Amino acid sequence: MLAHPGDEAGVVARLAEVARGRGATVVVLGDPKHLSGAVSAQSRVVHRVRDLLAAAIAPVPVVLEDERLTSVDAEQQLLARACAGGSTRRARSTRSRP
Numbered sequence: 313m314l315a316h317p318g319d320e321a322g323v324v325a326r327l328a329e330v331a332r333g334r335g336a337t338v339v340v341l342g343d344p345k346h347l348s349g350a351v352s353a354q355s356r357v358v359h360r361v362r363d364l365l366a367a368a369i370a371p372v373p374v375v376l377e378d379e380r381l382t383s384v385d386a387e388q389q390l391l392a393r394a395c396a397g398g399s400t401r402r403a404r405s406t407r408s409r410p
Contacts (some may be wrong), residue, residue, distance in 0.1 A: 323361055338373055339365065343358040343376040 326361050331339050341362055343356045345409065351359075366374040 320357070320361055324364045325367055327361075327365050331365075331369050331372060336369070337370065338369065339372060339374045340377050341365075341374065342379040342382070344379050347380055349380070 313341075317323055327339065335341055341358055344352055346352050362374050362376060366372075
């Protein structure tokens with residue numbers, strides 16, 4: 313995880329630096345829509361960052377990935393691991409991380 317640089321311009325500059333440094337052929341950003349599919353306020357920020365980043369690292373594509381069910385999927389995987397004999401302690405500690 314990267315430290316937050318403080319503002320959108322800083323985010324774009326840092327992401328561009330990482331993408332270039334790693335020779336990215338595509339950059340995927342999570343799109344935090346509401347469960348209904350409606351665009352959230354944070355989603356609008358991500359869309360702006362995507363547009364600025366795409367301009368900064370062209371011709372590398374910057375795409376959005378719908379994040380609506382990623383938390384639900386992660387929770388189900390943790391519970392399945394715990395039920396299959398995995399450590400429930402580890403599942404709980406992993407789930408509580410920000």
